[in-house]
Amino acid sequence: MSRTEIATSSADDITVRGKSLTRDLIGKLTLTEMMCLTILGEVPDRARIAAIDACLVALMEHGLTPSALATRLVYGSAPEAMQGAVAAGLLGVGGRFVGTVEGCAHLLERLVAAPDLAAAAAAIVADAKSPLPGFGHDIHKPDDPRTPVLFAVARAHGIAGVHIAALEALSRALDTAKRRHITINATGAVAAVLADAGIPIAIMRGFALVARCAGLVGHVAEEQRDPAMRSIWEAAEGAVPYHQEEKAR
Amino acid sequence: MSRTEIATSSADDITVRGKSLTRDLIGKLTLTEMMCLTILGEVPDRARIAAIDACLVALMEHGLTPSALATRLVYGSAPEAMQGAVAAGLLGVGGRFVGTVEGCAHLLERLVAAPDLAAAAAAIVADAKSPLPGFGHDIHKPDDPRTPVLFAVARAHGIAGVHIAALEALSRALDTAKRRHITINATGAVAAVLADAGIPIAIMRGFALVARCAGLVGHVAEEQRDPAMRSIWEAAEGAVPYHQEEKAR
Amino acid sequence: MSRTEIATSSADDITVRGKSLTRDLIGKLTLTEMMCLTILGEVPDRARIAAIDACLVALMEHGLTPSALATRLVYGSAPEAMQGAVAAGLLGVGGRFVGTVEGCAHLLERLVAAPDLAAAAAAIVADAKSPLPGFGHDIHKPDDPRTPVLFAVARAHGIAGVHIAALEALSRALDTAKRRHITINATGAVAAVLADAGIPIAIMRGFALVARCAGLVGHVAEEQRDPAMRSIWEAAEGAVPYHQEEKAR
Amino acid sequence: MSRTEIATSSADDITVRGKSLTRDLIGKLTLTEMMCLTILGEVPDRARIAAIDACLVALMEHGLTPSALATRLVYGSAPEAMQGAVAAGLLGVGGRFVGTVEGCAHLLERLVAAPDLAAAAAAIVADAKSPLPGFGHDIHKPDDPRTPVLFAVARAHGIAGVHIAALEALSRALDTAKRRHITINATGAVAAVLADAGIPIAIMRGFALVARCAGLVGHVAEEQRDPAMRSIWEAAEGAVPYHQEEKAR
Numbered sequence: 001m002s003r004t005e006i007a008t009s010s011a012d013d014i015t016v017r018g019k020s021l022t023r024d025l026i027g028k029l030t031l032t033e034m035m036c037l038t039i040l041g042e043v044p045d046r047a048r049i050a051a052i053d054a055c056l057v058a059l060m061e062h063g064l065t066p067s068a069l070a071t072r073l074v075y076g077s078a079p080e081a082m083q084g085a086v087a088a089g090l091l092g093v094g095g096r097f098v099g100t101v102e103g104c105a106h107l108l109e110r111l112v113a114a115p116d117l118a119a120a121a122a123a124i125v126a127d128a129k130s131p132l133p134g135f136g137h138d139i140h141k142p143d144d145p146r147t148p149v150l151f152a153v154a155r156a157h158g159i160a161g162v163h164i165a166a167l168e169a170l171s172r173a174l175d176t177a178k179r180r181h182i183t184i185n186a187t188g189a190v191a192a193v194l195a196d197a198g199i200p201i202a203i204m205r206g207f208a209l210v211a212r213c214a215g216l217v218g219h220v221a222e223e224q225r226d227p228a229m230r231s232i233w234e235a236a237e238g239a240v241p242y243h244q245e246e247k248a249r
Numbered sequence: 250m251s252r253t254e255i256a257t258s259s260a261d262d263i264t265v266r267g268k269s270l271t272r273d274l275i276g277k278l279t280l281t282e283m284m285c286l287t288i289l290g291e292v293p294d295r296a297r298i299a300a301i302d303a304c305l306v307a308l309m310e311h312g313l314t315p316s317a318l319a320t321r322l323v324y325g326s327a328p329e330a331m332q333g334a335v336a337a338g339l340l341g342v343g344g345r346f347v348g349t350v351e352g353c354a355h356l357l358e359r360l361v362a363a364p365d366l367a368a369a370a371a372a373i374v375a376d377a378k379s380p381l382p383g384f385g386h387d388i389h390k391p392d393d394p395r396t397p398v399l400f401a402v403a404r405a406h407g408i409a410g411v412h413i414a415a416l417e418a419l420s421r422a423l424d425t426a427k428r429r430h431i432t433i434n435a436t437g438a439v440a441a442v443l444a445d446a447g448i449p450i451a452i453m454r455g456f457a458l459v460a461r462c463a464g465l466v467g468h469v470a471e472e473q474r475d476p477a478m479r480s481i482w483e484a485a486e487g488a489v490p491y492h493q494e495e496k497a498r
Numbered sequence: 499m500s501r502t503e504i505a506t507s508s509a510d511d512i513t514v515r516g517k518s519l520t521r522d523l524i525g526k527l528t529l530t531e532m533m534c535l536t537i538l539g540e541v542p543d544r545a546r547i548a549a550i551d552a553c554l555v556a557l558m559e560h561g562l563t564p565s566a567l568a569t570r571l572v573y574g575s576a577p578e579a580m581q582g583a584v585a586a587g588l589l590g591v592g593g594r595f596v597g598t599v600e601g602c603a604h605l606l607e608r609l610v611a612a613p614d615l616a617a618a619a620a621a622i623v624a625d626a627k628s629p630l631p632g633f634g635h636d637i638h639k640p641d642d643p644r645t646p647v648l649f650a651v652a653r654a655h656g657i658a659g660v661h662i663a664a665l666e667a668l669s670r671a672l673d674t675a676k677r678r679h680i681t682i683n684a685t686g687a688v689a690a691v692l693a694d695a696g697i698p699i700a701i702m703r704g705f706a707l708v709a710r711c712a713g714l715v716g717h718v719a720e721e722q723r724d725p726a727m728r729s730i731w732e733a734a735e736g737a738v739p740y741h742q743e744e745k746a747r
Numbered sequence: 748m749s750r751t752e753i754a755t756s757s758a759d760d761i762t763v764r765g766k767s768l769t770r771d772l773i774g775k776l777t778l779t780e781m782m783c784l785t786i787l788g789e790v791p792d793r794a795r796i797a798a799i800d801a802c803l804v805a806l807m808e809h810g811l812t813p814s815a816l817a818t819r820l821v822y823g824s825a826p827e828a829m830q831g832a833v834a835a836g837l838l839g840v841g842g843r844f845v846g847t848v849e850g851c852a853h854l855l856e857r858l859v860a861a862p863d864l865a866a867a868a869a870a871i872v873a874d875a876k877s878p879l880p881g882f883g884h885d886i887h888k889p890d891d892p893r894t895p896v897l898f899a900v901a902r903a904h905g906i907a908g909v910h911i912a913a914l915e916a917l918s919r920a921l922d923t924a925k926r927r928h929i930t931i932n933a934t935g936a937v938a939a940v941l942a943d944a945g946i947p948i949a950i951m952r953g954f955a956l957v958a959r960c961a962g963l964v965g966h967v968a969e970e971q972r973d974p975a976m977r978s979i980w981e982a983a984e985g986a987v988p989y990h991q992e993e994k995a996r
Binding site for chain 3: 810811813814816817821823825826827828831832834835838839840841842843844975976978979980981982983984986987989
């Protein structure tokens with residue numbers, strides 16, 4: 001029979017993951033620590049929390065992304081239900097964006113298990129039919145400024161380990177094959193740091209969802225102060241004109 | 250104890266609302282009829298179905314609405330989950346758009362119950378602090394072209410009744426008070442025709458959701474053939490520039 | 499540049515897919531016809547519409563599915579936003595349920611393109627590592643009662659074609675390999691009939707979403723009349739007891 | 748023209764709310780601080796962050812709530828799209844649950860503005876037609892164990908102010924009128940502490956959404972380790988039997 005370990009309550013307390021909400025958690029844990037307790041079943045040490053916080057901060061807010069636009073458009077249409085606007089934006093946190101973090105993490109997992117890291121990295125580069133997840137960026141060239149900062153946080157807290165090493169080996173193999181430097185983007189760096197902090201690949205998307213959820217609430221708050229939804233709507237309408245020949249049928 | 254009347258199944262049949270899915274429904278009912286059976290508990294007669302179909306056709310597709318934009322933005326971000334893209338768009342079918350149908354229907358219900366229709370209509374107009382739901386339109390002036398067509402369908406099928414009469418009385422009272430003609434918009438006409446077809450106000454939003462769901466799938470299909478998501482994204486980004494003074498802080 | 503063919507409007511009319519909403523569509527098309535115009539770009543003939551309606555009727559309502567439960571739980575939590583409840587249920591129309599329709603349709607497409615249908619069907623059966631999509635059912639044995647009805651509708655309207663033939667060939671190959679009869683389930687039948695009606699595989703999920711949207715509105719309507727959300731909640735809580743050892747940590 | 752203050756990027760940096768993501772934010776801020784920067788436009792001091800963290804910890808996880816059940820049911824139906832499952836659960840964070848936080852906060856705002864706190868509290872109690880938001884609990888009697896802990900955190904950090912005082916005044920007025928003690932529930936305490944920490948009422952729901960998002964990811968993680976979806980489904984189905992008379996029609 002399935003059993004939950006998440007939470008139960010009695011008249012005088014609530015238990016979350018075997019801990020007393022009132023004695024052990026409220027006022028004792030930060031949001032990040034409580035989130036890890038709920039998802040992972042334990043509170044990571046301070047070093048891992050610092051690395052996880054760095055990744056969450058990097059993931060939270062990227063400006064007017066498709067997700068942020070969806071949240072603003074829905075909020076303007078149904079302002080009575082903020083939860084619908086935030087949910088609409090989260091629905092865009094799928095294969096094309098956060099799937100890349102997972103895709104890169106799977107490569108790193110293969111490399112970590114390989115007997116010869118450099119050879120395995122070269123093989124992945126040789127076999128790749130499409131751009132490797134975690135590499136390349138439209139704007140941030142030659143380097144994504146977030147990547148060294150994320151690595152530095154991991155190193156400063158003694159968290160940097162086999163996954164960052166694997167990503168760097170993959171980068172060397174890719175640069176050698178391409179004969180030029182390809183950006184390690186923030187997506188790749190987040191995959192490596194989260195993996196070194198012990199986050200299983202299967203739940204990495206969940207961490208991205210929480211960070212983006214906070215970012216999308218930021219867009220709702222800005223929409224409350226200075227609504228941009230109508231400008232967005234009009235600009236988008238103008239960008240996709242009606243196909244004229246169709247009219248002539 | 251709560252009980253469902255919706256559906257049950259045995260080894261050799263499925264029962265929906267007391268009817269055999271295989272003997273009474275598949276091949277016997279249209280989508281509109283089956284939808285009414287499921288929602289209302291009975292299949293309306295042909296005249297009411299014709300009026301309901303007319304309203305659903307009018308509601309389905311209005312171009313690049315905020316809902317349609319949200320669907321396209323989310324579909325481009327997570328094309329592996331079409332259901333997420335359609336759900337994102339439906340989340341915009343809320344207070345500001347479909348709430349107007351419900352708001353107008355509530356006014357009509359009050360008018361239908363009033364002993365003196367003209368006096369009650371004048372009182373509603375006199376008391377109104379904001380524009381009356383169901384009236385006015387940015388583009389369609391002096392008249393919304395959908396309104397007379399929806400009324401004509403209802404009349405042709407003998408469905409036009411007290412709610413259309415109430416809407417027309419409200420229109421006369423409004424024009425008298427404003428000393429000019431105010432458009433009866435399609436939202437108002439849909440409210441009156443659905444009410445005359447026997448749809449309860451509390452579930453009208455559900456009919457709008459089904460019609461819009463079909464319309465949003467149309468946007469997904471167009472996005473599959475000719476993706477506009479990136480144009481929409483870029484145009485929207487350009488429409489909301491970054492606030493420069495903020496940088497100077 | 500991307501262009502939309504979907505809809506535009508002027509002061510005195512709205513154009514959808516090159517047709518006048520007021521002259522050609524409202525009062526002229528059913529919901530199913532309008533939906534096909536919007537998604538496919540044309541209104542199928544009566545025979546294809548009959549086959550599509552039969553599939554939509556079969557897909558609409560399956561009782562207290564996970565989707566229907568999600569809709570009821572969310573509606574009870576946020577009754578002010580019906581669109582959120584319906585969206586929550588639609589989010590369950592994903593890989594495990596409607597993905598099977600698509601998976602079966604892909605098999606049928608391969609069979610239709612094969613030079614020797616029987617040999618290709620035998621090869622698919624021989625290569626299959628997991629149950630074939632479109633076959634097998636927990637309750638409906640030896641046959642799913644919907645399957646012959648869906649085929650009969652397609653045949654009665656002259657729509658039954660290569661995809662139904664392919665599904666029947668696959669069934670014969672499967673029964674031969676297993677030495678017993680395996681149910682052709684409704685999912686498989688819907689895939690075959692929609693394909694024979696000319697619906698592209700890439701948009702089949704959209705047809706399921708519209709049908710389920712109507713079914714989920716039916717659950718909202720029943721929840722309005724006779725709320726079951728609290729019974730569902732309590733039963734579900736009882737089904738997943740708190741893991742006691744966890745407490746002892 | 749609308750302008751965003753949220754984020755922009757150049758080749759070598761990203762600016763969020765006027766701060767450099769790489770120099771000022773990654774590795775410098777916690778998730779809670781970054782979330783506040785994004786939503787409020789500034790990073791609150793340590794005392795306010797501690798109070799906000801306490802509220803977020805209290806809100807995160809309440810066991811098998813309707814939202815958590817919706818997330819698990821959708822995740823089991825479409826495991827390829829975790830974002831859909833989390834979004835489905837968030838759609839339940841609406842009027843009935845988090846609306847109570849807002850409703851209580853509005854009462855506290857009125858009290859804070861009143862010239863005579865005790866008289867204003869007595870008037871609110873006398874005028875109330877339904878239970879006051881923030882008071883009463885099914886299980887936690889006579890007191891909700893979270894309330895004094897939340898107040899203690901606020902006091903320990905010097906954050907407790909006019910809103911907690913207003914909630915306590917309201918509690919005294921309510922107990923006097925009812926002639927017995929009514930629980931101040933965690934919802935009321937969260938409203939008072941968030942208000943004293945300077946969170947505007949209009950965005951409080953956003954804080955609840957982030958906390959619940961993390962909690963719902965916890966349910967996805969448990970579903971990955973020990974799936975309960977099928978047990979939940981079966982129990983829920985059993986709780987709502989098919990209405991027999993309907994069959995006899």
